[in-house]
Amino acid sequence: MRTFIILAGLIYTIPCEAEKLPSKAKNVILFLADAGGLGAVNAASIHGYDKAQSLFVQSWPNIGLSDTSTASQWVSDSAAGMSAIMTGQKTHNGVISMGPDTARGKQDGARLKTLLMYAEEHGLSTGVMTNVNVADATPAACYSNANDRRKYGEIIQQAFAPKYGDGPDVLMGIGRAAIDKSLAEQGSSLDALSQKHGRKVYASLSDVPSSEPRPVVIQEKDMNLPAAAEQALERLSRNKKGYFLMIEWDAHTDNPQQGLGNLVAFDKLIRSIAGKVNMKETLLIFTADHSFDISTKGGKRGEPLLAGYEEWKQKNAAQRNAVVEIPALRVNHNHTGEEVVVAAMGPGADKVHGFLPNTRIFEVMLEAYGWKR
Numbered sequence: 001m002r003t004f005i006i007l008a009g010l011i012y013t014i015p016c017e018a019e020k021l022p023s024k025a026k027n028v029i030l031f032l033a034d035a036g037g038l039g040a041v042n043a044a045s046i047h048g049y050d051k052a053q054s055l056f057v058q059s060w061p062n063i064g065l066s067d068t069s070t071a072s073q074w075v076s077d078s079a080a081g082m083s084a085i086m087t088g089q090k091t092h093n094g095v096i097s098m099g100p101d102t103a104r105g106k107q108d109g110a111r112l113k114t115l116l117m118y119a120e121e122h123g124l125s126t127g128v129m130t131n132v133n134v135a136d137a138t139p140a141a142c143y144s145n146a147n148d149r150r151k152y153g154e155i156i157q158q159a160f161a162p163k164y165g166d167g168p169d170v171l172m173g174i175g176r177a178a179i180d181k182s183l184a185e186q187g188s189s190l191d192a193l194s195q196k197h198g199r200k201v202y203a204s205l206s207d208v209p210s211s212e213p214r215p216v217v218i219q220e221k222d223m224n225l226p227a228a229a230e231q232a233l234e235r236l237s238r239n240k241k242g243y244f245l246m247i248e249w250d251a252h253t254d255n256p257q258q259g260l261g262n263l264v265a266f267d268k269l270i271r272s273i274a275g276k277v278n279m280k281e282t283l284l285i286f287t288a289d290h291s292f293d294i295s296t297k298g299g300k301r302g303e304p305l306l307a308g309y310e311e312w313k314q315k316n317a318a319q320r321n322a323v324v325e326i327p328a329l330r331v332n333h334n335h336t337g338e339e340v341v342v343a344a345m346g347p348g349a350d351k352v353h354g355f356l357p358n359t360r361i362f363e364v365m366l367e368a369y370g371w372k373r
């Protein structure tokens with residue numbers, strides 16, 4: 001028996017109890033909405049569809065609530081949040097996949113093995129893509145270890161000189177000038193890295209030839225994630241052993257127009273990917289590294305959630321970080337510590353339920369592949 005979900009003209013079939021999924025996943029795709037907590041998810045659905053619970057990820061069968069607190073603080077940044085998801089261990093803010101014995105910026109702690117490193121070790125293909133700096137905290141926590149998230153140069157070098165396998169096979173994001181500046185402080189550059197490791201670093205997604213099996217794309221700005229995801233999946237899915245892919249889409253809602261729009265667009269990308277991959281062998285997980293202080297405090301059906309925002313912007317143009325106050329929304333410019341939603345679909349997804357620590361997401365993915373720590 002199957003349950004049919006009809007969304008925007010596309011039909012998805014989610015197998016029911018009677019039709020058991022294989023217990024093991026060949027592929028895992030982690031969709032990370034940066035700062036996309038429950039407040040943002042709720043508002044994005046209303047913003048996009050004038051209706052609650054209309055995002056594709058809100059139709060998934062398995063839901064949990066993930067605690068994002070760090071090893072020392074209640075409110076997480078992207079570094080500690082993503083490190084916990086990728087390594088199964090909580091650490092401190094600012095630290096990239098190193099243990100809680102790390103002193104940020106001063107002293108390395110234990111270098112933690114990330115899920116991407118496990119995947120490389122097992123001979124899978126791996127990919128990391130984002131529409132922010134590809135050496136910034138969320139993508140960095142997948143493929144590197146560093147005692148401070150600001151060490152872009154040290155971080156990006158690890159993508160070219162990995163400890164496990166041959167490192168991320170697909171790496172796509174932005175931040176070219178900032179990364180080059182950080183590399184220059186170490187007497188290096190993207191060009192030098194590229195030469196040394198015989199791996200081209202494309203400055204634009206559109207420069208990648210179809211013959212390139214392992215594309216590294218670092219643009220200055222504006223990464224087209226749907227186009228990047230298509231390029232990535234086409235290459236990663238060639239590996240018969242399977243793949244791991246992390247896609248980050250920034251969902252900070254300091255500017256709610258932009259942030260909520262991002263979340264709706266990300267959800268559309270997730271829907272499109274779910275329609276293309278083999279869902280019998282692919283575990284999909286959607287979550288956030290930490291929450292954000294956005295709440296729906298008013299508004300009604302048929303009225304845009306962002307009504308009044310343009311006027312608010314004009315009045316408050318000079319004031320940086322002023323609290324956004326419009327009839328339906330209030331946005332403070334800070335991360336918050338309440339649980340974020342983790343939604344899952346595919347083999348191994350049934351392990352996602354109830355309240356859980358963010359470190360459990362790592363275990364769910366590792367167990368779905370059938371691996372042990």
Ligand SMILES: [Zn+2]
Pocket residue numbers: 034035077078079289290
């Ligand atoms: Zn974040």
